[in-house]
Amino acid sequence: MQRYSILWADDEIDLLKPHILFLTNKGYDITPVNSGADAIDKCENTNFDIIFLDEHMPGMTGLETLAQIKTINPNIPVVMITKNEEEQIMEEAIGSKIEDYLIKPINPNQILLAVKKILDKKRIVSEKTNFSYQRDFQNISMAFNDHLEYEDWIDIYRKLVFWDIEINETENKSMTDVLDMQKAEANVNFTKFIKENYQDWLNDPDAHRPMLSHELMQKKVFPLLQKKKPVFFIVIDNLRLDQWKILESTVAEYFKIEEEDTYFSILPTTTAFARNSIFSGLLPLEMAKKHPDLWVNEDEEGGKNNHEHDFLEAQIQRLRLNIKSSYNKVIHVNQGKQVLDNLNNLLTNDLNTIVYNFVDMLSHARTDQEMIRELAPDESAYRSLTKSWFQHSALLDTLRILSEKDVSIVLTTDHGTIRTKRPYKIIGDRNTNTNLRYKQGKNLSYDKKYAFAVSDPESFFLPKVNVSTSYAFATEDYFFAYPNNYNYYVNYYKDTFQHGGISMEEMIIPCITLGNK
Structure with a gap:
């Protein structure tokens, strides 16, 4: 584990030796000083990870010391420690962008909590997030084996969005690839769900369906x-x-x-x-x-x-x-x-x-x-x-x-x-529309394995331009590409955000x- 260095300024620093010993045993390096001036001198010559600053010190007060320290290193986290509970002092300290505010008498665990909250928060949150997602991963994957209704899909998608945002906030984003795989698996199953139910939603007044x-x-x-x-x-x-x-x-x-x-x-x-x-x-x-x-x-x-x-x-x-x-x-x-x-x-x-x-x-x-x-x-x-x-x-x-x-x-x-990643060859006449995630036209030719083919548009309440008009919807993260200039087309549109097809997103x-x- 990384060792952090802490500067602690208090005019009664000798009375805080038990606290300093406690933090030292926890793996932190403490530099004690007993005045604001000494704290400023130390900051000019040494880089610290965090500063504990007593508000009430003779000579230069904690707030005055804080102002000067922030000119030296505006980003260093400072914890103000004080006997003074006046609201004005608290507001001044908070307005000076301190990280925490502790009221004396303090105990060692309070100090340890403040340190961990500031210095170890990202690591602790990352570990907790990864552990929690790993536990939820199994629940989400197992759900794909069940008979899911539209409410279940909303719940699954909400969970995946939640974990996407949470994992993105972790330090090394180590679970990103696992989450991406699970999102892909979810969209495979979501596509099957839409293929099986969408037409009924439009035609059966008694169908159990979402708001459209x-x-x-x-x-x-x-x-x-x-x-x-x-x-x-x-x-x-x-x-x-x-x-x-x-x-x-x-x-x-x-x-x-x-x-x-x-x-x-x-x-x-x-x-x-x-x-x-x-x-x-x-x-x-x-x-x-x-x-x-x-x-x-x-x-x-x-x-x-x-x-x-x-x-x-x-x-x-x-x-x-x-x-x-x-x-x-x-x-x-x-x-x-x-x-x-x-x-x-x-x-x-x-x-x-x-x-x-x-x-x-x-x-x-x-x-x-x-x-x-x-x-x-x-x-x-x-x-x-x-x-x-x-x-x-x-x-x-x-x-x-x-x-x-x-x-x-x-x-x-x-x-x-949806961010499109995989190309999908399709052939259509010159009147076929240009959208990358769905095609409408005559004589569309494509492998129907990864698309939703609609040969009878009117049963899906879709207009027909011609008698032989059909629709094809891209699924998962596929996008349609024409054989002509295929490589250029694929390189140009891969990893772009498109819409028109079938995905949770x-x-x-x-x-x-x-x-x-």
């Missing part, structure tokens, strides 16, 4: 209108469950998280299908039939998600909701600021829908720009980049203001993404209800 995209607003958003206060429905495109968990602590500073739910995105897990389904309250085939003027097929030109507002208004009218609503899409920074500036006007509406496209743009930018690829090479970095955006975004500024208003907020997404997505604290 087209039901989201009726089940989670519109009921909040009964509270007779403004409802804000915020959709962050491409936000995975693990990304939400990273943002959660920031959001929780301002709101009470009333409900943390999940729902399943419909197939394909893309904006054109899943997000339009949310706003229309319809499945894709129903949208194409009821709103042919709004629905844009794959073989037609024009944006596939340019009519979200129209779909939303049509759903409101169909449900006979007598409400005043607004729709705002934020793609550029200035649009986020415009929403922020217009917030007082939005508060006069019953329902305000705000779509933030940042995470979607991030995933596509990651594909297209080498710098972004370097910044987000894996899930952990992708989460970190998302958190950095959120903490400096107009969206967080909007949420801060709304936290002081009497409003209801639903924060969600339309689908997630794409389909099991967060829906959060926020309330005022």
Whole structure:
């Protein structure tokens, strides 16, 4: 075990010899001094791992000593020890970024705990995390042998997300490869589950099924209108469950998280299908039939998600909701600021829908720009980049203001993404769509072993461009690649975040209800 060096400054240092002997026997090297000036001299010439500093010393006080030590080494952890319980002294010490604050009389175990909490925390947490995951690993793996319902899959995915974040915080991340293997195994079994159940979810009214995209607003958003206060429905495109968990602590500073739910995105897990389904309250085939003027097929030109507002208004009218609503899409920074500036006007509406496209743009930018690829090479970095955006975004500024208003907020997404690792050859004609995780077209040719083939789209409530139109959905972490320029294509898209297919990451997505604290 590494030996740590500790500087201990106290004008009664001789009385602390039993404490010093106790720490020495525990493997720590102690340098005792009896004044603030001596402590500063030692800091100028020696590197210490931690400093214990008595607040009340003659001459230079502990707080004065602390200020000078921080100019020498601003990152060194300091524990303030004092007889003084005045709140002002505590606040000054805390404001000076001390690591801990102990009140005399102290016992040796208090000191040992403070040291371990500061110096050994990462090692102890890593060991505990790895041990706990190893214990849970068996439970998760055994669950794959059971007959699982959708609730079980939500529970498994939540556990895997939890361990992904926890293991990423450990010192050497030694369990990362094991976790990656278990996530891959989970997605193999999740794919089988979707293949066996998805069609029934859409066609059998008595099927035991999760909430799906087209039901989201009726089940989670519109009921909040009964509270007779403004409802804000915020959709962050491409936000995975693990990304939400990273943002959660920031959001929780301002709101009470009333409900943390999940729902399943419909197939394909893309904006054109899943997000339009949310706003229309319809499945894709129903949208194409009821709103042919709004629905844009794959073989037609024009944006596939340019009519979200129209779909939303049509759903409101169909449900006979007598409400005043607004729709705002934020793609550029200035649009986020415009929403922020217009917030007082939005508060006069019953329902305000705000779509933030940042995470979607991030995933596509990651594909297209080498710098972004370097910044987000894996899930952990992708989460970190998302958190950095959120903490400096107009969206967080909007949420801060709304936290002081009497409003209801639903924060969600339309689908997630998965990091694609394995290419999968497919052949299609020139009218086949370009998405890497699903294909729609005539005469699609591919090995169906690692894809979900849908030869009868209408039974899956998917529109047919032609009589012979079929769909193919990539599963697990595969992505479709054409034989032409195959190696270039594979190298370009491997390890990028894509959506459209079947995976827990794409389909099991967060829906959060926020309330005022």
